[in-house]
Amino acid sequence: MPKSDKSFVKEITPQSEDFSRWYIDVIRRADLMDYAPVRGCIVFKPDGYALWEACQQELDRRFKETGHRNAYFPLFIPESFFQKEKEHVEGFNPELPWVTEAGGEKLEERLAVRPTSETIIGHMYAQWIQSYRDLPVLINQWANVVRWEKRTLPFLRTSEFLWQEGHTAHATAEEAIAETEQMLNIYTDFVENFLAIPVFKGQKTPLEKFAGAVSTYSIEALMKDGKALQAATSHYLGQNFAKGFEIQFLDKDNERKYVHTTSWGISTRILGALIMVHGDDRGLALPPKIAPTQVMIIPIGPQKERERVVTHAKDLLKRISKRNIRVQMDANEDTSPGWKFNEYEMRGIPIRLEVGPRDMDAGQVVLVRRDTGDKQAIAIDKLEETVEQLLTDIQQNMYRKAKQFAEENSRIAASFTELDDIIQNQRGFVLAGWCGDNVCELTIKEKTGATSRNIPFEPPTHLQTCVVCGSEAKHSVWYAKSY
Amino acid sequence: MPKSDKSFVKEITPQSEDFSRWYIDVIRRADLMDYAPVRGCIVFKPDGYALWEACQQELDRRFKETGHRNAYFPLFIPESFFQKEKEHVEGFNPELPWVTEAGGEKLEERLAVRPTSETIIGHMYAQWIQSYRDLPVLINQWANVVRWEKRTLPFLRTSEFLWQEGHTAHATAEEAIAETEQMLNIYTDFVENFLAIPVFKGQKTPLEKFAGAVSTYSIEALMKDGKALQAATSHYLGQNFAKGFEIQFLDKDNERKYVHTTSWGISTRILGALIMVHGDDRGLALPPKIAPTQVMIIPIGPQKERERVVTHAKDLLKRISKRNIRVQMDANEDTSPGWKFNEYEMRGIPIRLEVGPRDMDAGQVVLVRRDTGDKQAIAIDKLEETVEQLLTDIQQNMYRKAKQFAEENSRIAASFTELDDIIQNQRGFVLAGWCGDNVCELTIKEKTGATSRNIPFEPPTHLQTCVVCGSEAKHSVWYAKSY
Numbered sequence: 001m002p003k004s005d006k007s008f009v010k011e012i013t014p015q016s017e018d019f020s021r022w023y024i025d026v027i028r029r030a031d032l033m034d035y036a037p038v039r040g041c042i043v044f045k046p047d048g049y050a051l052w053e054a055c056q057q058e059l060d061r062r063f064k065e066t067g068h069r070n071a072y073f074p075l076f077i078p079e080s081f082f083q084k085e086k087e088h089v090e091g092f093n094p095e096l097p098w099v100t101e102a103g104g105e106k107l108e109e110r111l112a113v114r115p116t117s118e119t120i121i122g123h124m125y126a127q128w129i130q131s132y133r134d135l136p137v138l139i140n141q142w143a144n145v146v147r148w149e150k151r152t153l154p155f156l157r158t159s160e161f162l163w164q165e166g167h168t169a170h171a172t173a174e175e176a177i178a179e180t181e182q183m184l185n186i187y188t189d190f191v192e193n194f195l196a197i198p199v200f201k202g203q204k205t206p207l208e209k210f211a212g213a214v215s216t217y218s219i220e221a222l223m224k225d226g227k228a229l230q231a232a233t234s235h236y237l238g239q240n241f242a243k244g245f246e247i248q249f250l251d252k253d254n255e256r257k258y259v260h261t262t263s264w265g266i267s268t269r270i271l272g273a274l275i276m277v278h279g280d281d282r283g284l285a286l287p288p289k290i291a292p293t294q295v296m297i298i299p300i301g302p303q304k305e306r307e308r309v310v311t312h313a314k315d316l317l318k319r320i321s322k323r324n325i326r327v328q329m330d331a332n333e334d335t336s337p338g339w340k341f342n343e344y345e346m347r348g349i350p351i352r353l354e355v356g357p358r359d360m361d362a363g364q365v366v367l368v369r370r371d372t373g374d375k376q377a378i379a380i381d382k383l384e385e386t387v388e389q390l391l392t393d394i395q396q397n398m399y400r401k402a403k404q405f406a407e408e409n410s411r412i413a414a415s416f417t418e419l420d421d422i423i424q425n426q427r428g429f430v431l432a433g434w435c436g437d438n439v440c441e442l443t444i445k446e447k448t449g450a451t452s453r454n455i456p457f458e459p460p461t462h463l464q465t466c467v468v469c470g471s472e473a474k475h476s477v478w479y480a481k482s483y
Numbered sequence: 484m485p486k487s488d489k490s491f492v493k494e495i496t497p498q499s500e501d502f503s504r505w506y507i508d509v510i511r512r513a514d515l516m517d518y519a520p521v522r523g524c525i526v527f528k529p530d531g532y533a534l535w536e537a538c539q540q541e542l543d544r545r546f547k548e549t550g551h552r553n554a555y556f557p558l559f560i561p562e563s564f565f566q567k568e569k570e571h572v573e574g575f576n577p578e579l580p581w582v583t584e585a586g587g588e589k590l591e592e593r594l595a596v597r598p599t600s601e602t603i604i605g606h607m608y609a610q611w612i613q614s615y616r617d618l619p620v621l622i623n624q625w626a627n628v629v630r631w632e633k634r635t636l637p638f639l640r641t642s643e644f645l646w647q648e649g650h651t652a653h654a655t656a657e658e659a660i661a662e663t664e665q666m667l668n669i670y671t672d673f674v675e676n677f678l679a680i681p682v683f684k685g686q687k688t689p690l691e692k693f694a695g696a697v698s699t700y701s702i703e704a705l706m707k708d709g710k711a712l713q714a715a716t717s718h719y720l721g722q723n724f725a726k727g728f729e730i731q732f733l734d735k736d737n738e739r740k741y742v743h744t745t746s747w748g749i750s751t752r753i754l755g756a757l758i759m760v761h762g763d764d765r766g767l768a769l770p771p772k773i774a775p776t777q778v779m780i781i782p783i784g785p786q787k788e789r790e791r792v793v794t795h796a797k798d799l800l801k802r803i804s805k806r807n808i809r810v811q812m813d814a815n816e817d818t819s820p821g822w823k824f825n826e827y828e829m830r831g832i833p834i835r836l837e838v839g840p841r842d843m844d845a846g847q848v849v850l851v852r853r854d855t856g857d858k859q860a861i862a863i864d865k866l867e868e869t870v871e872q873l874l875t876d877i878q879q880n881m882y883r884k885a886k887q888f889a890e891e892n893s894r895i896a897a898s899f900t901e902l903d904d905i906i907q908n909q910r911g912f913v914l915a916g917w918c919g920d921n922v923c924e925l926t927i928k929e930k931t932g933a934t935s936r937n938i939p940f941e942p943p944t945h946l947q948t949c950v951v952c953g954s955e956a957k958h959s960v961w962y963a964k965s966y
Contacts, residue, residue, distance in 0.1 A: 075627055
């Protein structure tokens with residue numbers, strides 16, 4: 001990849017100095033993205049796109065194992081389709097880009113560039129579904145979507161982004177709700193076990209749910225600056241879209257009924273979470289499971305020993321890659337070992353192996369962990385097992401550290417003053433009682449800047465009173481400032 | 484997948500009666516696509532999309548093995564970008580859809596929905612490339628693109644389609660041309676060996692080359708109705724886009740130079756070729772390498788033997804799938820074996836195994852090939868080897884048949900009358916001498932309806948005179964009616 005382009009970020013701003021600057025410095029320095037010449041859009045450069053490809057592969061396998069199949073629906077959605085579900089049009093209309101001319105002519109009906117595909121997929125399902133024998137329909141789509149956002153931030157909020165959107169139709173509410181829950185669990189498993197990011201699972205409040213959904217489940221993650229990020233959502237849409245698009249089926253009892261639908265998605269914003277949960281002042285830190293390169297071998301030592309060392313390093317590379325470990329070597333003579341150490345730490349590669357003549361003679365190699373910085377000499381005859389074991393350890397340790405951080409930054413507020421104090425001075429997640437009234441939720445948003453993240457399925461405690469109005473709490477809700 | 488939806492195509496029109504109707508009948512009956520409610524767009528249904536996924540996987544592996552990496556560039560291209568390469572804007576302007584409003588406001592500059600990405604990628608490369616050390620840049624993108632076509636046909640020509648577009652930049656013309664050739668060879672290998680479709684390799688005439696290219700190489704395939712289809716193209720763009728977008732680098736000799744770029748692509752139209760090269764009056768016929776299901780097991784026999792037979796069939800399924808053969812079983816009792824035989828033949832599954840009680844007792848199973856219709860009894864203790872061997876045979880046989888058809892339908896014309904006669908009465912590819920003048924090429928197009936497909940790198944013979952003007956021929960050119 002282009003090398004001379006990187007000079008524009010000389011040093012990475014420390015997180016404590018300016019977290020937002022740190023984030024931008026890291027993603028540019030690690031060559032993950034570039035700004036595009038279109039408002040709010042980015043280019044996913046190869047090192048950034050490789051992370052998304054790894055996510056796609058993992059998710060796609062999980063979707064297929066649970067009976068889903070991929071399909072592809074059109075990018076353009078006729079304007080009239082948005083009118084068929086009232087909440088949906090209100091939610092998305094302000095963000096839509098419109099194609100008004102094509103092929104040299106003005107179009108009779110404007111076409112929206114899809115912000116999400118419930119409407120066009122609903123239209124198709126109405127034609128595909130006739131009988132209970134056609135159900136369930138379990139389809140997923142990998143696609144680009146566009147939402148004309150006012151404030152954008154690379155990966156986290158861009159005008160165009162990449163995602164997958166699952167869309168299913170079922171005979172009963174129970175089945176559709178079970179699907180909604182299953183997909184949230186799949187996202188949880190993926191985010192926690194593959195990306196090493198602990199999540200807060202729960203249900204969105206009515207104000208924060210998807211436009212057109214009966215209920216939205218979400219997983220939320222905590223970034224290192226104390227802000228929350230919605231990592232994935234799964235929606236039970238009830239019969240809302242079925243009624244808007246007339247998706248009916250003849251049931252076993254010979255009655256025509258509306259189907260129950262769901263939709264669920266995760267997008268490239270998850271890459272932002274990956275960076276902001278694990279990264280530090282030295283740069284990116286990638287959990288071994290997603291790291292495109294898990295081990296980087298760097299030959300060191302004086303020029304006269306070089307040939308012998310590089311030959312030996314190549315041999316180690318072969319041995320390690322036989323274990324299906326993603327390993328590379330940098331034997332470039334134009335850059336110093338010190339430069340390489342910094343460079344690959346900055347790029348977040350989990351393990352570095354330093355191969356030099358003295359260690360070679362002693363039958364060992366120096367291994368450095370990205371997550372702890374620990375340096376240790378490894379016996380060469382145990383190299384493969386040690387590296388394999390350490391990759392597992394690093395993955396677990398990164399999850400454990402993130403989990404500990406999330407726990408330390410999840411607090412309970414008994415009053416509005418306490419809630420406000422935590423939000424302003426400590427950040428993180430705050431659990432507070434809520435009466436269920438939109439007004440109280442909006443008051444918190446307005447006065448503290450925090451929004452409700454979700455209502456946990458298993459709250460750490462059941463709070464008794466609403467922190468705003470003091471009446472009986474129906475739910476305990478997680479609040480946080482968020483991306 | 485929805486079953487009741489398929490009833491709309493009762494029978495498949497024979498190819499000899501109406502090839503176009505046959506094509507539409509097959510793709511709808513086999514549930515590959517549906518028409519979308521947006522002009523010229525289709526929905527790729529799961530059985531159709533699975534074929535594209537198989538192509539993606541095969542191609543992506545080949546691209547990565549040759550050093551290319553994936554990236555993602557924006558969907559929208561500012562209008563001004565199209566002005567920077569003169570031929571390019573003239574070629575694509577008539578087909579562009581324009582976003583003129585977004586987020587509730589009229590845009591200051593219209594945004595085209597990308598028909599191809601040379602311009603926006605050129606803009607980015609100008610920033611990424613500074614020195615010879617940054618070269619070559621070898622990037623590929625999997626994406627959707629839109630061209631507002633007047634006449635559309637599912638898979639073959641749709642307003643929105645899916646493709647990959649490779650974009651590379653090199654220090655010298657030689658390197659860029661070598662890349663252009665390498666990618667044409669990769670496409671050839673993929674199309675011939677994976678899809679079992681023989682191709683005609685060559686260079687496009689100036690009139691037919693890509694808008695903005697110095698030279699375009701193509702592979703062309705012959706459909707069963709005698710029409711040609713451009714299967715993939717690889718373009719040497721020279722310094723045209725480098726000059727339009729100021730992509731310069733400082734070379735080893737300390738001089739600033741323009742890079743040489745290439746682009747190359749293959750799209751979902753290849754699925755149309757797959758269907759029209761191998762399909763017959765019974766429906767689809769899929770080469771084993773791309774078939775999502777390679778073997779379908781169907782238990783048969785009387786009800787009282789059913790349990791024993793199904794248990795046995797399950798055992799065979801396990802044995803076969805251990806060899807990494809994609810095998811499924813249909814033990815549904817609501818449909819008859821006869822219905823299933825027809826259904827899976829129509830869906831193009833290469834091998835059918837009929838498992839019944841009598842064969843079971845005789846230690847055998849009946850195997851039916853989709854490509855020849857041959858039926859044979861196979862000894863169960865040789866089942867895995869036989870199936871494995873037959874899948875290889877079927878793949879080769881399908882290629883051989885298609886190759887024979889292409890050879891029988893490639894003819895040489897010594898005069899314009901001969902050319903016209905073959906095009907009107909026999910179809911297929913016709914090789915004819917060409918002086919190199921656009922006027923002669925246009926005359927053939929106008930008078931015969933055939934277009935130049937390409938100038939073969941290795942023509943079967945070197946023709947001496949231009950069939951239109953009679954002057955000396957510079958090239959021998961393949962002409963054909965085409966999709």
